[in-house]
Amino acid sequence: MRCPTSEELAAYQHVPLADRARMPLHRHVMHCAACRQELQALARTVQLLEALPAPVLPDALWAGVADRLPVRPRPAFWPGWGRLAAGAGVAVALALALFVPRLTTPLSVASSATSPYVADHALLSAQDTFADRTSVGVVLASQRSAP
Amino acid sequence: MTRGWKLISLVLSIALLVGLGCWRYPALRRVDGRSAAQWLAFAEQAGRTVSYHAEGATWANGQRAHFTLEQGRAGCYTLQTTDANGQRCTMGCDGHRLWYTNDQHAAKVVSAAPSSTTPAPVAGRILGTGELAGCSVVRLAVQSGDTWKEITVDRHTGVILAMTTQFRHRRISAMRVEKIAYRDVTVHPCTLPTAGALATATPAQVRKALGRDALQATWLPAGMQLAQIYQTVCCCGHQGMIVVRYSDGVSTLTLSQTANCPCEMGSGCLQAPSGHTLVAIRKVGAVRVIAVGPFDAGTMRKVLDSVR
Numbered sequence: 422m423r424c425p426t427s428e429e430l431a432a433y434q435h436v437p438l439a440d441r442a443r444m445p446l447h448r449h450v451m452h453c454a455a456c457r458q459e460l461q462a463l464a465r466t467v468q469l470l471e472a473l474p475a476p477v478l479p480d481a482l483w484a485g486v487a488d489r490l491p492v493r494p495r496p497a498f499w500p501g502w503g504r505l506a507a508g509a510g511v512a513v514a515l516a517l518a519l520f521v522p523r524l525t526t527p528l529s530v531a532s533s534a535t536s537p538y539v540a541d542h543a544l545l546s547a548q549d550t551f552a553d554r555t556s557v558g559v560v561l562a563s564q565r566s567a568p
Numbered sequence: 569m570t571r572g573w574k575l576i577s578l579v580l581s582i583a584l585l586v587g588l589g590c591w592r593y594p595a596l597r598r599v600d601g602r603s604a605a606q607w608l609a610f611a612e613q614a615g616r617t618v619s620y621h622a623e624g625a626t627w628a629n630g631q632r633a634h635f636t637l638e639q640g641r642a643g644c645y646t647l648q649t650t651d652a653n654g655q656r657c658t659m660g661c662d663g664h665r666l667w668y669t670n671d672q673h674a675a676k677v678v679s680a681a682p683s684s685t686t687p688a689p690v691a692g693r694i695l696g697t698g699e700l701a702g703c704s705v706v707r708l709a710v711q712s713g714d715t716w717k718e719i720t721v722d723r724h725t726g727v728i729l730a731m732t733t734q735f736r737h738r739r740i741s742a743m744r745v746e747k748i749a750y751r752d753v754t755v756h757p758c759t760l761p762t763a764g765a766l767a768t769a770t771p772a773q774v775r776k777a778l779g780r781d782a783l784q785a786t787w788l789p790a791g792m793q794l795a796q797i798y799q800t801v802c803c804c805g806h807q808g809m810i811v812v813r814y815s816d817g818v819s820t821l822t823l824s825q826t827a828n829c830p831c832e833m834g835s836g837c838l839q840a841p842s843g844h845t846l847v848a849i850r851k852v853g854a855v856r857v858i859a860v861g862p863f864d865a866g867t868m869r870k871v872l873d874s875v876r
Contacts (some may be wrong), residue, residue, distance in 0.1 A: 550615065
């Protein structure tokens with residue numbers, strides 16, 4: 422088996438010990454002095470890095486990063502309200518269409534002077550093919566005789 | 569796919585298309601092989617040819633009443649209504665005259681229009697079938713302007729057994745036969761005096777009364793046609809009132825016209841106490857025109873404005 426690359430050894434190093442025995446690389450490392458040496462060097466490097474103090478980030482770091490980020494357009498305020506207003510407008514228009522005819526001022530009730538014309542109309546309408554003659558009879562029952 | 573399955577699919581597709589067509593176009597619906605127009609024609613014919621005695625309940629103007637109807641042949645009938653307050657009205661038609669009289673001593677006689685001149689309704693559709701007063705019935709709907717009627721017709725005889733009338737989606741009257749006996753009925757001739765009657769007017773009589781030909785509407789609601797022109801006496805006693813009647817078979821519109829009548833009456837559109845009927849008044853030259861009909865104010869004004 423050829424010697425593994427540095428990246429392959431670094432990955433091997435992060436595998437838990439119990440799982441390493443199942444890897445083909447393990448047998449090679451056990452018999453290859455060069456690879457064992459490389460592994461020990463990697464382990465020492467990791468130890469040295471872990472021993473270094475954590476870097477303190479400057480306060481202005483985020484501001485600098487934020488300045489370089491592309492500006493994402495903010496959701497528009499008015500288009501949302503516009504849709505809401507349009508919806509409300511449609512609802513009001515529907516409500517007006519449905520209810521305004523009922524809210525309009527009712528017509529004045531005709532005076533008794535027109536009563537004979539209405540009675541004549543009722544009697545003449547009894548000749549309609551599909552007239553409800555019984556309802557004409559109910560209407561005419563209360564008709565008073567002409568003075 | 570086998571040949572059988574193909575055939576079943578074809579039949580189901582055709583049935584689906586026919587069903588959708590009948591739903592979308594009510595005129596295509598049929599009961600006992602008759603379309604809505606044929607059922608309405610059947611009912612119209614039954615009104616002139618079938619003789620029977622019927623009793624039932626009716627409702628109009630917020631009043632409930634019981635009615636008894638003696639329907640003879642040739643469209644002759646005698647109808648009596650008695651409301652919950654005991655007020656009675658008797659109406660009748662002997663083929664030549666239509667008349668009514670009531671407990672208030674009010675009475676009127678009208679020259680009956682020949683039934684052949686009555687126009688057919690403007691539109692009709694089948695609503696369904698059912699049973700009423702022990703009869704198998706078909707339910708139909710007819711529309712005239714803002715007036716909508718549901719008419720229930722005996723499937724065997726064509727006689728109208730129930731009718732509900734709505735004006736702008738508001739129920740204004742309803743009648744229902746509870747008992748019916750098909751038998752020969754004798755209808756007696758009208759015996760009321762004819763003074764003040766609405767009598768059919770000749771063109772010469774119209775010119776004598778108004779000094780000109782009768783004013784007529786040049787615009788009318790859909791389906792309305794001239795049915796008859798009458799001559800009568802105004803309620804103030806003024807001779808020479810002319811009444812022009814238009815009808816579509818479902819509703820009537822009248823134009824009462826007088827010239828030089830002493831009755832004081834302003835112009836405008838008013839609601840009759842009965843509710844759905846409107847009274848619109850306008851002066852055209854020397855002639856005062858009073859339009860009465862079951863239409864909205866806009867329609868009534870449009871009719872009056874078109875009077876020439």
